Amino acid sequence: MDRLHSDPRFSVCPDFMSERYRVSRISMVTANVTEAQAADALRNIWVTTNEDLCLQWQQQLAEDDRLKAEKQRLDEEDQERQRAALQLDKAAARVDEKKKNRLKHIPIPMRPRPFANDEEALISEFAIRKLDKGQYIELYYWTNHGLDDAMVNYRTRDDDSLVPTTGEDGSTVWISSASSKPASGVIADRYLFPANFAQAIPRIVAAL
Secondary structure, three states: OOOOOOOOHOOOOOOOOOHHHHHHHHOOOOOOOOHHHHHHHHHHHHHHHHHHHHHHEEEHHHHHHHHHHHHHHHHHHHHHHHHHHHHHHHHHHHHOOOOOOHHHOOOOOOOOOOOOOOOOOOOOHHHHHHHOOOOOOOOOHHHHHHHHHHHHHHHHOOOOOOEEEOOOOOOOEEEEEHOOOOOOOOOOOOOOOOHHHHHHHHHHHHHH
């Protein structure tokens, strides 16, 4: 069926009695059909054809609307697929980024700083002496365990004796025996846990 390009409702029925249609009328004239009757027959044929065209036009409009709606639906589905694919790509990129930079994406918990009365903390005399001389000293002495160890040793010791040592100028200096002995349970820095570093570093920085 050929596509219509105009609305047939606005078509005007021609005058089939005019000279233009004379040949068509004459061809239909018989002993029982006059020229006027032939013109009426032509008019009836035109009206019937026009009615069929009007019906075709309505069906064509309905089909055009259906195709337009279907195209719009397909376009929207395609756009949604593209958006979903883009979001999936972004999510995959974020996962890859987190895998490559795990430390960067570790959440930092917002916790209140624990209260510690470090001003009253008792540091090992041995550690203080090493620190004053600018010598290497283990962070253990500033951890909770190190402070506890220093407190226990302070409360239980009864040795106030002095021992000789060499001063910075080479002279002999007498110091307490406690300041010359390292803690018995000292732990090397490489064996400390992250929590131990968190305890010790602020204290040793404050002591510098």
